Amino acid sequence: MSRKPLLLPALLFALTPLSLAAFEVDYAALRAARPAAEGTAVQSLTLERDAYRFRFESGAFFFLPPFGERTVGAVFVGSGSWELTPAGETERKHLALLLHDPGLSTTSDQFETAVFLFTDSTAEEIRKGGKPAGPDPRAAEVFDRFLKRERKDFQTNFHLRVLEDLADAVEPKSGVFLAFPEGRKLSLVLAAVDPAGIERLGIVPNLGCEETALFLPDPDNGGFWYLSHLKAASTAAARWPPLARALSYTVDSEIEKNVRFKGTTTIRFETPAAVRVIPLHLMPKLRLQEASFAPAAGGEPAWQKAAFVQEKAEEDATAAVILPEASRPGAESLLKLTYSGKEVLFDAGDGNFSVGARESWYPNFGVFGEPANFELTYRVPKDFAIVSVGTPAGERIEGNTKISIWKTEKPIRVAGFNYGKFKKLERTDKDSGFEVKVYTNPGTPDIIQEINMALRSASRGGGIDAPVPSDLSSPFAAPPSYVGPSSVSVDTEQLADSALVDGVNSARVYTAYFGSLPSPRVAITQQSQWNFGQSWPSLIYLPYLAFLDRGTRHTLGLDATKDFVDEVGPHEFAHQWWGHLVGWASYRDQWLSEGFAEFSAALVLENTGGLKRASDFWEKTRRRILESPHGGGAPNFEAGPITLGWRLASRRTPEAYAAMVYSKGAYVLQMLRMTMHNPASPNPDAAFILLMRDFASSYAGKNPSTADFQKVVERHMVPSMNATKNGKMDWFFQQWVDGTEIPRYSSKFDLKDEGGGKFRVAGTVTQDSVSKDFCVIMPLYFDFGKGKVARFGLLPLMGNTSRSFDVEIKPPQKPKGVLINALHDVLARD
Numbered sequence: 001m002s003r004k005p006l007l008l009p010a011l012l013f014a015l016t017p018l019s020l021a022a023f024e025v026d027y028a029a030l031r032a033a034r035p036a037a038e039g040t041a042v043q044s045l046t047l048e049r050d051a052y053r054f055r056f057e058s059g060a061f062f063f064l065p066p067f068g069e070r071t072v073g074a075v076f077v078g079s080g081s082w083e084l085t086p087a088g089e090t091e092r093k094h095l096a097l098l099l100h101d102p103g104l105s106t107t108s109d110q111f112e113t114a115v116f117l118f119t120d121s122t123a124e125e126i127r128k129g130g131k132p133a134g135p136d137p138r139a140a141e142v143f144d145r146f147l148k149r150e151r152k153d154f155q156t157n158f159h160l161r162v163l164e165d166l167a168d169a170v171e172p173k174s175g176v177f178l179a180f181p182e183g184r185k186l187s188l189v190l191a192a193v194d195p196a197g198i199e200r201l202g203i204v205p206n207l208g209c210e211e212t213a214l215f216l217p218d219p220d221n222g223g224f225w226y227l228s229h230l231k232a233a234s235t236a237a238a239r240w241p242p243l244a245r246a247l248s249y250t251v252d253s254e255i256e257k258n259v260r261f262k263g264t265t266t267i268r269f270e271t272p273a274a275v276r277v278i279p280l281h282l283m284p285k286l287r288l289q290e291a292s293f294a295p296a297a298g299g300e301p302a303w304q305k306a307a308f309v310q311e312k313a314e315e316d317a318t319a320a321v322i323l324p325e326a327s328r329p330g331a332e333s334l335l336k337l338t339y340s341g342k343e344v345l346f347d348a349g350d351g352n353f354s355v356g357a358r359e360s361w362y363p364n365f366g367v368f369g370e371p372a373n374f375e376l377t378y379r380v381p382k383d384f385a386i387v388s389v390g391t392p393a394g395e396r397i398e399g400n401t402k403i404s405i406w407k408t409e410k411p412i413r414v415a416g417f418n419y420g421k422f423k424k425l426e427r428t429d430k431d432s433g434f435e436v437k438v439y440t441n442p443g444t445p446d447i448i449q450e451i452n453m454a455l456r457s458a459s460r461g462g463g464i465d466a467p468v469p470s471d472l473s474s475p476f477a478a479p480p481s482y483v484g485p486s487s488v489s490v491d492t493e494q495l496a497d498s499a500l501v502d503g504v505n506s507a508r509v510y511t512a513y514f515g516s517l518p519s520p521r522v523a524i525t526q527q528s529q530w531n532f533g534q535s536w537p538s539l540i541y542l543p544y545l546a547f548l549d550r551g552t553r554h555t556l557g558l559d560a561t562k563d564f565v566d567e568v569g570p571h572e573f574a575h576q577w578w579g580h581l582v583g584w585a586s587y588r589d590q591w592l593s594e595g596f597a598e599f600s601a602a603l604v605l606e607n608t609g610g611l612k613r614a615s616d617f618w619e620k621t622r623r624r625i626l627e628s629p630h631g632g633g634a635p636n637f638e639a640g641p642i643t644l645g646w647r648l649a650s651r652r653t654p655e656a657y658a659a660m661v662y663s664k665g666a667y668v669l670q671m672l673r674m675t676m677h678n679p680a681s682p683n684p685d686a687a688f689i690l691l692m693r694d695f696a697s698s699y700a701g702k703n704p705s706t707a708d709f710q711k712v713v714e715r716h717m718v719p720s721m722n723a724t725k726n727g728k729m730d731w732f733f734q735q736w737v738d739g740t741e742i743p744r745y746s747s748k749f750d751l752k753d754e755g756g757g758k759f760r761v762a763g764t765v766t767q768d769s770v771s772k773d774f775c776v777i778m779p780l781y782f783d784f785g786k787g788k789v790a791r792f793g794l795l796p797l798m799g800n801t802s803r804s805f806d807v808e809i810k811p812p813q814k815p816k817g818v819l820i821n822a823l824h825d826v827l828a829r830d
């Protein structure tokens, strides 16, 4: 035996993988499983899981009873520790920031108790070398405490993830590993390695495909403290293929007078692999009542009952359906789900309703992920109207019920609707071919009363916090709070016309810069939440604020919200391109939606308000990027790179998500635009427009990553962008998108009239606060006064450096001075 080659067992294992029988799904049994009384004692045991190292000095494991051939959980009682060594510098820095330890290279904690759920080889590793151990009453207590935390703190059904692997007979080498150590420093954490992607755990949607995480369910200071690809991964895709891909949704919804909501959704889908358990996204307050499954072969579907899982609404309500048999890869199937619940819609008073569920008011496999076709039927009290995504495909009255049907012409990522009493205004813009409709509520909603109350209680003083856009799928972004004085009555109806004009302006600018949409139609509706907007495919919710004219806002003491009001409409409109036409691969790429929408809003402001208005926007944006939170904490730009997405928002950097993903994301695009700017061309933005149109058309209906966008930029490089002479834009994306440095500039110029219209310009430009490879192409401008400038040169600067120049030029008119960075060409510190 001992003479056998050492590699043989591993090789054999690779050639003949374990063929595990699928566990006949019994969710109830799995959920009811408790640790055994007798344990397995261990000494100096180490479990290595990617970036984690668990060490068990002494103590015992108490296993859950086996399911089929598999042991899938254990409680540890004894003396143990864990350590996490981040896989990359960005993740190391993020952890260092959260733990107030700038020099951190490894973080660790000690524990006496821990719970483990797994479908990998953990049980075998523990048993090897383990000895029998007697009972320990703490084991049952520890596991019960975990179950409570799963429901109350994590509010995520981790049992489901285990069930998926058991039902599909996933092999240990691809199994999931979840650890819940009750540490001395961090008593409530999840240390997870999931080779199928952390997104599969169901904590937060749209995570992309990172496999290792440290997650804290603390609403105040929690989130994903660590989220990374496996250390061993050489190259990794930005996004996993979905477990199940929806081809179409047929959604039939009934809204009763008392705002109770009932629905039946039929999903036509396919799965790349055979699966039994399919997780669903559905707001927990909508309770699943029935699930059926059928092959989608022509004729009447042969429905079979399917089981489903959905724990209590306020707890770990992650929904999933368990198919009666494994799906056949590549074959189309049907899933029919019925559900009902309250609080999907809120009666906001006087014919105004707000849609409380921002995304999953119908069961789905993940919104924003994969576009699908929709047929939507709404049954509502006959005096009310529905404005939905898609196009109207019939409306009739039956008794007291209005039945309104809408269909999509092209696949969309997410469906939404607004509901209430509306007055409609519409216009088709001849220039852009865009049809814009505006729907306002004729009544006075409760929110006006609430505003008045807030105004009265806040009139004692204090400034007004201008809301920042908070929209779309930002799982951790809460609507901003409101403070202000006074009282008001609102007639929003007459303000619809200005919303229409703004919509048409946005449609023209975006069609010119990004190309036309496959369905150039948008309905702008008023929503009762008054201080944020939201964009659905062809449907925009605008907040009350956006419909208030300047005089009314002044009465309300809301002058400080002027910028928000100017920007929210164009921002939401831009999501028709960035977010809905073109998606994004993972949370790390969300700036391709939010940053691009902010940039787009600036384009509209520039087109309607001129360079001065644009300049104000970029200056305000720059300040937001550089700002530090009130009461200490790190400046926004130091919280981390744009690619940390919403993970940037932490207790130490609460504004960093908005500041980096929205504001810096927008600035990155502005810098690209200004680098490509050609003042000599009839349209100085021509090259940039080609780039943006190429990106929009190449990735229509797809979910690009930042790297995909970089490749499109590289297709459109102008010579000055080729700073590293290799046709690559790595230098730009590494420093601005993946990096956190922001340069500072000083300059000195000497301008001399040489006669004959010629001028001699000599000067020095200094760049500092950056590392040695930080590269910027700084534009030089003549200043002709009254805001008029003309670019006369580009000065490349690398690292902390001073560069001088001395040139003779014949400008079109007599300059008053020389400037750098006149059009917010480069993001810079003060």
Ligand SMILES: [Zn+2]
Binding pocket: 469, 471, 472, 571, 572, 575, 593, 594, 597
């Ligand atoms: Zn947005």
